[in-house]
Amino acid sequence: MKVISLxxxxxxxxxxAVLNKAFKEAGVEEIIVNSGQHYDYNMADVFxxxxxxxxxxxxxxxxxxxxxxxxxxxxxxxxxxxxxxxxDVVLVYGDTNTTLAGAIVSTKLxxxxxxxxxxxxxLPKDMPEEINRTLTDRISNYLFCPSELSVVNxxxxxxxxxxxxxxxxxxxxxxxxxxxxxYSVYENMKLEENKYILVTLHRDYNVDDNERFxxxxxxxxxxxxxxxxxxxxxxxxxxxxEQFGYEKYINGIELIEPIDYLxxxxxxxxxxxxxxxxxxxxxxxxxxxKPAYLPMPDPAWHELVNYGMNTLCEADNIYEKILDEKxxxxxxxxxxxxxxxxxxxxxxxxxxxx
Ligand code: UD1
Numbered sequence: 001m002k003v004i005s006l007x008x009x010x011x012x013x014x015x016x017a018v019l020n021k022a023f024k025e026a027g028v029e030e031i032i033v034n035s036g037q038h039y040d041y042n043m044a045d046v047f048x049x050x051x052x053x054x055x056x057x058x059x060x061x062x063x064x065x066x067x068x069x070x071x072x073x074x075x076x077x078x079x080x081x082x083x084x085x086x087x088d089v090v091l092v093y094g095d096t097n098t099t100l101a102g103a104i105v106s107t108k109l110x111x112x113x114x115x116x117x118x119x120x121x122x123l124p125k126d127m128p129e130e131i132n133r134t135l136t137d138r139i140s141n142y143l144f145c146p147s148e149l150s151v152v153n154x155x156x157x158x159x160x161x162x163x164x165x166x167x168x169x170x171x172x173x174x175x176x177x178x179x180x181x182x183y184s185v186y187e188n189m190k191l192e193e194n195k196y197i198l199v200t201l202h203r204d205y206n207v208d209d210n211e212r213f214x215x216x217x218x219x220x221x222x223x224x225x226x227x228x229x230x231x232x233x234x235x236x237x238x239x240x241x242e243q244f245g246y247e248k249y250i251n252g253i254e255l256i257e258p259i260d261y262l263x264x265x266x267x268x269x270x271x272x273x274x275x276x277x278x279x280x281x282x283x284x285x286x287x288x289x290k291p292a293y294l295p296m297p298d299p300a301w302h303e304l305v306n307y308g309m310n311t312l313c314e315a316d317n318i319y320e321k322i323l324d325e326k327x328x329x330x331x332x333x334x335x336x337x338x339x340x341x342x343x344x345x346x347x348x349x350x351x352x353x354x
Contacts, residue, residue, distance in 0.1 A: 001028050001088050001352050002028075002029050002086075002087045003023065003029070003030050003090070004030075004032075004081070004085060004087040004089075004090045005019060005031070005093070006035065006092050006093075006101075007056075008037035008038065008062075009038045009094075009098060010047065011094055012094055012096065013044065013051070013053065014047060014051070014170065014280065015094065015117070015173075016032065016093065017047070017053050017173055018169040018173050018176070019091065019116070019344065019345070020032070020054060021176075022344065022345040025342075026346075028345065028349070031085060031087065032053075032054065032056040033057065033060065034059045034060065035060045035078070035102075036059050036062050036063060037062060037070065040235060040258075042257055042258045042259065042260070043235070043258055046260040050182075051173075051177070051261060060078065070097050070101075071100060071101045074098055074102070082105055082106060082109055083109065088111075088352050089111065089348055090113055091115075092106075092114070092115055092116070093117060094116070094133070095117070095133035097128070097132060100131075100132040103136040103140065107140075112141045112142065113139065113140045113141050113142070114141065114143075114344070115136050115142065115143050116144050116169060116344065117133075118133075118136075118137050118140060118145050118150060119137065119143060119147075119149075119150025119151060119154040119163070120133055120146075120150055120153070120301075121133075121150075122296075124205070124297060127204075127205055128204065137154060137157075138159070143162055144340070144344050144347075146335050147165075147301070147334060148165055149302060151165050164343070165336075166343040167335050167336015167338070167340035167343065168336055169340045169341050170284065170287075170335075171335045171336060172340050172341050174284060174338075180262055181262055182263045182265075182266045183266040184263065185263050186266055186270055191228065191267075191270065192270075194271070195227060195228060196227055196229065197223060197229050197275060198267055198268055198271040198273075199220060199275045199276065200234070200277070200278050200281050201237055201276065201277050201295070202236050202237050203296070204236075205277070205296070206296075207236060207240045208240065210240075210244045212315045213237075213240060213246065214249070215315035216295055217241075217250065218249060219315070219316060219319045220250075220253055220275070221250075221251075223318070223319055225252065228254060229253045229254060230271075231254065231255050231256070232264065233256070233257070265284065265288070268288050268290060269288055273291040273293065274292045275293045275294075276293075279300035282304060283301060283304070289328065290328075291309065291328055292309070292310045292311070293311050294313060295313045295315050296312060296313075297312075307334075308326060309328065309329070309330065
């Protein structure tokens with residue numbers, strides 16, 4: 001069996017680490033194609049280095065751009081590669097423009113398509129990620145679901161063929177790398193256990209809307225009087241602060257450069273709680289038994305909100321919600337047993353006849 005994994009953005013590099021290991025252990029040839037949607041060292045290369053993922057075999061170097069432009073550029077480059085390599089299956093991950101581009105190319109070339117992290121549904125419907133994940137699910141042959149709820153979501157849309165509940169590959173990675181979490185940022189910043197809140201925000205929904213972003217920053221500013229606020233800032237959000245002239249709100253916030261997975265996990269372990277709009281980080285907070293506050297209209301992981309481990313917030317009531325923190329009741333194993341990567345490789349191995 002010959003597989004291509006198409007990745008291109010930070011959360012996909014992380015997921016690839018698990019599949020790359022699982023394919024290697026099964027003796028399967030995996031060709032890694034990086035679309036290059038993310039390209040800064042600390043948004044891309046650092047993940048390959050720190051997580052021991054083999055360097056991508058191809059890099060399409062598409063960079064940033066308008067959605068249509070970026071998706072189209074990936075499609076043009078990826079189509080040529082797929083025609084050349086003739087893989088038995090293409091894997092796409094999550095919900096980025098890279099995911100959708102790979103999905104369209106593969107199905108049109110009649111190459112079986114596998115979607116890792118299928119079945120997630122989240123409002124608003126016109127969010128780029130929701131469009132990408134819904135369309136990808138619609139045309140995938142193998143839909144690897146991270147949670148039982150994602151299987152139910154697909155069923156509601158009439159998608160039942162090729163659906164597998166494997167668990168979440170990010171849980172595999174969390175368990176596999178726990179021993180290697182990097183506490184150096186925590187130590188260098190002289191942080192103290194449970195006395196700081198870790199923030200990540202980058203959704204266009206939150207940071208491209210100047211009024212909404214202003215409200216969120218004001219909440220962080222209020223919180224900074226009671227807690228240290230550590231914010232590894234995504235380039236998109238950093239640009240918006242400059243563009244909207246919001247420097248006045250960030251005096252109390254400790255902005256740091258985006259950091260690699262192991263360092264982020266190290267910071268997370270001793271934090272009091274997190275504020276985030278990142279789908280992946282909401283779950284990593286849960287794996288770490290930390291409350292997460294989500295300034296979003298709808299969560300990616302409804303189960304975590306239903307169990308009370310994640311809390312939805314308005315843009316202007318994050319402070320209030322955090323001060324009103326409830327007891328944390330941890331419900332284990334919502335995202336499988338930490339063997340999702342192995343399961344995915346086995347399912348593909350059994351079904352793809354070569
Ligand atoms: C993308 C994904 C999102 C994912 C996120 C993880 C889509 C639609 N969104 O959002 O689902 O959660 O990646 O980070 O695919 N930029 C840099 N350097 C980089 C990358 C980006 O400066 O290495 C800046 C550019 O100004 C760019 C902006 O960030 O225009 C946004 O990047 P883009 O890839 O479009 O979306 P993300 O917000 O990263």
